[in-house]
Amino acid sequence: MNTARPAGTAEAARSHPTPRQRRGVVRIGPWVSVPVRRSTLVAAAVALVLLCACAVATLTLGRLGIGLGELPSALMGEATGKDAFVLNRLRGPRLVVAVATGAAFGLSGALFQSVTRNPLGSPDVIGLGAGAGAGAAATALFLPDTLPVSVGALLGAVLAMALVYVSTGTGFRSPGRLVVAGIGVAAMATALTQYVVYAVERDKASALTAYINGSLAARSWDDAATIWTVLLVCLPLAALLARPLGIGEMGDDISTGLGSRPGRITTAAVLLSIVLSAGAVSVAGPIAFVSLTAPQIAKRVTRGGGPHLMMSTLLGALLLVLADLAAQQLPLFDNLPVGLYTMAVGGAYLGWLLVREWRRPAV
Numbered sequence: 001m002n003t004a005r006p007a008g009t010a011e012a013a014r015s016h017p018t019p020r021q022r023r024g025v026v027r028i029g030p031w032v033s034v035p036v037r038r039s040t041l042v043a044a045a046v047a048l049v050l051l052c053a054c055a056v057a058t059l060t061l062g063r064l065g066i067g068l069g070e071l072p073s074a075l076m077g078e079a080t081g082k083d084a085f086v087l088n089r090l091r092g093p094r095l096v097v098a099v100a101t102g103a104a105f106g107l108s109g110a111l112f113q114s115v116t117r118n119p120l121g122s123p124d125v126i127g128l129g130a131g132a133g134a135g136a137a138a139t140a141l142f143l144p145d146t147l148p149v150s151v152g153a154l155l156g157a158v159l160a161m162a163l164v165y166v167s168t169g170t171g172f173r174s175p176g177r178l179v180v181a182g183i184g185v186a187a188m189a190t191a192l193t194q195y196v197v198y199a200v201e202r203d204k205a206s207a208l209t210a211y212i213n214g215s216l217a218a219r220s221w222d223d224a225a226t227i228w229t230v231l232l233v234c235l236p237l238a239a240l241l242a243r244p245l246g247i248g249e250m251g252d253d254i255s256t257g258l259g260s261r262p263g264r265i266t267t268a269a270v271l272l273s274i275v276l277s278a279g280a281v282s283v284a285g286p287i288a289f290v291s292l293t294a295p296q297i298a299k300r301v302t303r304g305g306g307p308h309l310m311m312s313t314l315l316g317a318l319l320l321v322l323a324d325l326a327a328q329q330l331p332l333f334d335n336l337p338v339g340l341y342t343m344a345v346g347g348a349y350l351g352w353l354l355v356r357e358w359r360r361p362a363v
């Protein structure tokens with residue numbers, strides 16, 4: 001029996017989706033549609049509530065915290081005295097930078113892991129963080145009064161990615177070559193960083209080490225504007241890549257058969273991942289493991305296939321805000337860079353993965 005529907009019927013079905021289909025798609029304007037699952041929406045709502053709770057805790061806890069009763073009026077612009085100073089100079093910019101930086105790292109990691117099909121992949125693996133650290137170190141040593149350290153970090157990240165691009169011989173199209181070239185570039189950048197830390201004066205070395213490990217201390221509204229601009233520009237572009245990336249995870253042959261162009265999609269996703277990471281590094285330093293762990297947590301929370309861009313973005317923001325809250329409030333580790341906390345979380349996560357693999361029965 002012929003079960004094929006007429007062309008007009010198929011076209012009508014695509015033009016007028018069923019209510020169930022409409023519930024499964026989030027549309028951003030007339031050209032962008034992102035398929036979502038109900039479990040993903042629930043998990044995203046929970047992550048958003050936890051993020052708001054951590055944000056409130058960041059602004060209210062501690063000796064300098066704003067009273068919970070005064071917080072709504074302070075956020076409406078009515079803060080005075082100590083509360084105004086804390087909100088506008090100390091914790092407000094730091095919180096806003098943490099949210100956007102974590103979101104950028106999480107989205108960057110999701111894009112990179114999707115195109116490399118490697119759960120342990122992140123822009124750090126291809127040397128972006130190490131290049132940023134080397135750029136910051138070189139600036140502190142050779143141009144201490146000429147160029148800001150953050151600009152040096154950005155230039156170092158860009159130079160590292162340029163070296164990786166040239167070294168692969170295929171640009172960003174081959175994930176395997178990308179990782180191998182990135183490891184080599186990261187090793188050279190780390191060697192330069194260690195030399196600079198050893199060569200500069202002790203006071204400068206301490207400040208430089210804090211930046212290289214990733215720090216949100218003394219952030220300003222200019223830093224917040226920088227990273228939010230990068231994030232808001234990249235989010236729609238990432239949404240455009242969501243469907244091709246989902247198809248690409250089925251393999252290049254299937255992707256090509258469905259009309260996609262895997263090489264171009266890979267290059268676009270890697271470039272977007274690099275831009276997001278470079279923007280985050282320029283304002284907060286190379287904070288480790290957020291781009292690695294956020295997509296993996298997103299995958300386990302939603303229990304579905306696909307690149308998990310939305311959940312990775314939210315969880316990246318939540319992880320960094322939570323880590324920064326610990327950096328500010330834990331009395332035993334006062335004033336430690338937030339990157340040390342994310343390293344501890346990332347190391348624990350990798351250890352859990354290893355134990356899980358060991359306990360699996362051999363096939």
